Amino acid sequence: MDFEALWTFQTEDLKAEAIATEIKRSPIRLKLEKARDFIMDRQKQYKQIEDSVTAIADRKDFLFKALESTISEIEAQKERMASIDPEDEDAIAALREDVARARNEIRSFEKELTQMNADSGNFDKQLRSVRVEAARAKQNFDQLKADYETESKVKKEALERQRARVKSLESTVDPELMAEYLSIRKHTIPPVVRLQYGQCSGCNTSLPSATLSKIRSGALVECETCGRMIIQ
Ligand SMILES: [Zn+2]
Incomplete structure (x- = not known):
């Protein structure tokens, strides 16, 4: 069998394979994928900060309403104060307690609002920096x-040229060998290896003398260990 034509075919086929791999593993492509992940990550971050900003705005609305109602409570307490009998100590004590509670509430609302204003400022800063980074x-x-x-x-142009060269060599290879080659190629590359020092040069397994003489006679032999076609 004409193994040399197959060998030449494989040489060109492997060149095409190498170009295809190079395209897939291009450092620019890897960088591009990283840059895309970075942008997506920043978009996610931006969304999270925006959600926090919305939550703060909602809480602020709630606090302002609570503040208003406590302030009107205090107004009502002042009116009650005017109408209380100055001798009624219990009523006066109860009212004072109400006023103190209302004032405490207001203080705690104000404290929370101050904290939220600081948080909003920080979130605004973060949003700006994420926006700049994303841009x-x-x-x-x-x-x-x-x-x-x-x-x-x-x-890709180089790959196309190389694939055309491979295609043009197809007809020079014995169809039986070609079928065998394609079948091995599905799981092992390169599918064909040379015999070297009595070993399969694909997996370095030493071959029995019966196999060696078969190879030397020009028969189709596959390595029992790695499945490659071994030629002289
Ligand atoms: Zn082998």
Whole structure:
């Protein structure tokens, strides 16, 4: 059998495979994927901060309403004060307690509002910085994308040329060998290896002398260990 034609075919086939792998593993492509993940991460972060800002706004609305109602409670307490009998000590004590409670409430609302104002300021700052980072990342992404497109255009053209060369060699290979080659190629690359020092050069297994003489006679032999076709 003409193993040399198959060997030449494989050489060209592996070149095409190498170009395809190079396209897939292009450093620019990997950077591009990282840049995309970074942007998505910042978008998620932005959304989370926005949610916190909304939650603060809701809580503020609630506190303002509570504050208003406590203030009107105090107004009502003042009116009650005017109408209480000055001799009725119990009523006066109860009213004082009500006033003190209302004032405490107001203080605690004010304290929370001050804290929330500080939080809002921090969130605004964070939103600005995330926006700036995302914009920079987008610029970086666009540049990488343009570079990748230029690079992959050149490589894809090279791949197409190489695949055409492989295709043109197909007819030079014995169909039986070709079928065998394609079947091995599905799980092992390269599918064909040379015999080297009595070993399969695919997996370095020493071969029994019966197998060696079969290979030397030009028969189709597959390595029992790695499944590759072994040729002289
Ligand atoms: Zn082997």
